[in-house]
Every structure is written in C-alpha cells, then in structure tokens.
Amino acid sequence: MKWKYLLHSLLLLTIYLCEPALSFSQVATPIILKQSKRTSAEKQSHIIRKYEATVHYDYESLILRQDGTYKRCITDCTTDLYSEGNWTIKHHILTLNSKFQNDNLPVILTDTTTGEYIHDIPVAIIQTLQGQDKTPEVLLNDSVRCIPGGGAYYSEAPRKIVLVKVIYQYGVSSPTIPIPENTTKIALKVLTEARLDNYVIMQHVQYRMKGQRLIPIKTNQ
Incomplete structure (x- = not known):
C-alpha cells in the first residue's frame, strides 16, 4: 500500500505545483498607476484616492482610505490577487506595508x-x-x-x-x-477571517507621486 500512497502524494503535488499563478516577483513589482475618479459610493466609504492601470490582460487598482489603510488588487485572465494594509505619504513618496507579512x-x-x-x-x-x-x-x-x-x-x-x-x-x-x-x-x-491564498505581501513598496500618477520606485527586494 505504501507505493499507492507515494503515487497519490506525487500526483497531488504535481497538480499543486502546476497551478497557474503570478510569481511573487511579478506581483511585488508595481506598475505606473493613474489617478481615477471615485464613485459616490467610494467617497461615502471614505476612499480619498483611487488609482488604476491596465497593461495587456492585467488590471491593477489601488485605493487609499482616510483611516490610513489601502487595498491593492491585481487581476489577469487566471489570477485575482490582493493586498491590504497601511499607507503613508512623506515627501511625495507613498509607502505601502501589508497587514500580513x-x-x-x-x-x-x-x-x-x-x-x-x-x-x-x-x-x-x-x-x-x-x-x-x-x-x-x-x-x-x-x-x-x-x-x-x-x-x-x-x-x-x-x-x-x-x-x-x-x-x-x-x-x-x-x-x-x-x-x-x-x-x-x-x-x-x-486567527483571521481574511482570505490568504491570494494575499500578497507588500513590504515597504513605494511610489513617487507625480501629478496624477504613481511611479513605482525600484528596490532591491
């Protein structure tokens, strides 16, 4: 029976490892975002700024809330990822740090x-x-x-x-x-209700604020 168990384990691992998903390096590298208009509902939800961008089949959005929290979403044909945490602005530099690390x-x-x-x-x-x-x-x-x-x-x-x-x-x-x-x-x-299988870590991810655009600042991460 041992060989059957090993075969079953190998099959599960093959399926698991071959699932299509963005790599961490792809996800953690932001693209240039442009500020967009907020809806009435978003304004009522205390969203003070919203940024978006579309590159080929990829869509990315970033919202900044009045309480100092953000939500970043990254979507393509097969993947729907997100990150939530805290934002700060200093000297026209926006910094994101996710709640979970x-x-x-x-x-x-x-x-x-x-x-x-x-x-x-x-x-x-x-x-x-x-x-x-x-x-x-x-x-x-x-x-x-x-x-x-x-x-x-x-x-x-x-x-x-x-x-x-x-x-x-x-x-x-x-x-x-x-x-x-x-x-x-x-x-x-x-001990959380958050969905984590598609949650992406943001660790000191920074953008330079230039007019209505957010320009990612490259780091060595």
Missing part, C-alpha cells in the same frame, strides 16, 4: 480531536475563523513541507515533529511554533 500570521495549536486528517499526515487540515482552508502548506522542523489539505508530503516524512510553520502561496506565514514532546497529532488554527 512573513512570520506575523497569528496561528495557534488547537484541539486535535476535532481535526480532519488525510492519509497519514499528522497535521490536520488548517482551520481559520471562517472554517477549513486546504490551501496552505505546513513546514515541519524547518525542512519538510507538507500539504495537510492534500494529504501529501514534498519529501520523506519526519519521524518526530518539534516545529511547525504555516505558509501561504504568496509569502504570508506564521512564526515557527514549537510542538510539545510526545505529540502525535497536530491541529492548527489561523
């Missing part, structure tokens, strides 16, 4: 008896405040990646699990969580 996603260990486990993966399908989420990976012992929602490992399963870390496709991740001794089953809960 690498290592700051709030995740806790929870009751293992209520978790759903697939095959012999000792980590239950991830729970969020909205229910199950089969999309994230879990990094075990800083080296072995698995997909609890797909019941598959990327490599050989570890004999003992001492550390876990939840990772989403576009970079959002939890801190590394230590696992108590003699633990055989692990259940994790992400």
